[in-house]
Amino acid sequence: MCLAIPALLVEIREDAQQGVIDLGGIRKPISIVLVPEARVGDYVIVHVGHAIGVLDPDEARRTLALFAQMQAAPQPPDSVEVRA
Structure with missing residues (x-):
């Protein structure tokens, strides 16, 4: 299974092949070669360090809000006891 996440592009480097994204306060350099x-x-949608598409801002915000809701949801215990 692959996972690509929306992130805000906050900087384009001089070579125009790399940019910097912000995802919840974490900034990371990525390749933007595929999205000139x-x-x-x-x-942008980011998969393994590469932007693979530009995303509608409203869709990106909705997706990030869903991720935040999932993170805030109660987590199951690490071990679950199964009884027969």
Whole structure:
């Protein structure tokens, strides 16, 4: 299974092949070679260090809000006892 996440593009480096994303306060350099149309302020879909698409801002915000809800939800215990 693959996971790609929306992140805000906050910087494009001089070589225009790398950018910096912000995801909940964490900043990380990524490749933007596959999305030459991306601009600072766009939300991009990031998979294994590469932006693979530009995302509608409303869709990105909804997705990030769902991730935040999942993170805030009660977590199951580490071990579950199964009784027969």
